[in-house]
Amino acid sequence: MKTLLIGGAMALALTSTSLSATPIHAPGGMAAVGTPADGQVWLAKSNKGKGKGNAAGNKKKANKAKGNVGNAKAGKGNAKAGKGNERAGNAGNGNGNGNAKNQQAAKQKQKPKANGNGAARASNGNGNANAAKGRQALAPAERETVVSRILSTPAPDGRDMTRVLAATGLALATPQLAIADIPETELITYSNCPPGLAKKTPPCVPPGLAKNGVTYDEWASYDQDRYDSIWVDRRDAWLGSGLDIDPNPDLLLLQSDQVATLFDLAPAPRGQRYALIDGMPVLLDDDDYRSLLLVNQMARVPDLPAGMPIAPTAALTQSDLINLYRLPQPGADQSYAVLNGQIVQLDNSDYELLQMLRIARAVL
Numbered sequence: 026m027k028t029l030l031i032g033g034a035m036a037l038a039l040t041s042t043s044l045s046a047t048p049i050h051a052p053g054g055m056a057a058v059g060t061p062a063d064g065q066v067w068l069a070k071s072n073k074g075k076g077k078g079n080a081a082g083n084k085k086k087a088n089k090a091k092g093n094v095g096n097a098k099a100g101k102g103n104a105k106a107g108k109g110n111e112r113a114g115n116a117g118n119g120n121g122n123g124n125a126k127n128q129q130a131a132k133q134k135q136k137p138k139a140n141g142n143g144a145a146r147a148s149n150g151n152g153n154a155n156a157a158k159g160r161q162a163l164a165p166a167e168r169e170t171v172v173s174r175i176l177s178t179p180a181p182d183g184r185d186m187t188r189v190l191a192a193t194g195l196a197l198a199t200p201q202l203a204i205a206d207i208p209e210t211e212l213i214t215y216s217n218c219p220p221g222l223a224k225k226t227p228p229c230v231p232p233g234l235a236k237n238g239v240t241y242d243e244w245a246s247y248d249q250d251r252y253d254s255i256w257v258d259r260r261d262a263w264l265g266s267g268l269d270i271d272p273n274p275d276l277l278l279l280q281s282d283q284v285a286t287l288f289d290l291a292p293a294p295r296g297q298r299y300a301l302i303d304g305m306p307v308l309l310d311d312d313d314y315r316s317l318l319l320v321n322q323m324a325r326v327p328d329l330p331a332g333m334p335i336a337p338t339a340a341l342t343q344s345d346l347i348n349l350y351r352l353p354q355p356g357a358d359q360s361y362a363v364l365n366g367q368i369v370q371l372d373n374s375d376y377e378l379l380q381m382l383r384i385a386r387a388v389l
Contacts, residue, residue: 189214196214221343231380284299284306288388300365301363302382306388
């Protein structure tokens, strides 16, 4: 796969900005910047106090349908976590995240391989296992209102993936790249270094693989086929781990055709569909889509001020998300993501799966 070079076009297309969660207060208590004709828009302020909207590319992008790697086998030795009895310690907190107690089943200890085979998933007692049971899909009228607001919400200046894809496309970070010296507005152009992983140690590497000794240089030396293979192995192991959950597609807000419209993409090929992970459009086959639905169903949706819109095309770090949307600090084993236009809070094991899917199935 050819790697796109980030050159002079990047300097013209993207500008650095410092994100701030300080809004201009609009009537009715809703925090907003500007008041367009079709409603108020939540937006981060730049250091000059000027919010900029997103600009979608004006050309249809040729998308590459990434099929499933049919001969990839799930890793052996998967350790299944027992279903512990989880009791929320603080009644009425709405997320099962209080002083949860967990009865963990004894599990076989196995060090995961560098390609993600044999990854064990265990309940960690924070209530995520029961998150899906407490989530309900929006009623049609409410869903239409929420989705309309999301689709009209621009991303903060310098973090808009529609501009990145329209101006320069995506590249793969390489071992020669000095990640620490690259501004975040340029880092989002590297599909194998999601913003949620760029500041980890080592940078860009999914934490599970990093614990197994995978370095940045090794991770960045892979080509796209290798990332696909790692994802398929991890995905198949996870789908085969016996999760007792019936995924509900209605919990996803944005649908495939709406993602295509946001990024001016051609319709998804038959048997595939688009999704949107932290500002990155991805093209999914059936097994990918089921994995996405399961991750989404395991997530919790944090409380936000009523009516606050989410910028679906923004590629934001954890600190960006927390500051922009006034989110509480997540637990040490949890992270935030924006999935199909909705902020979700995930256990790190599920967050890692989501980021690996983002890397492997990014629409280049």
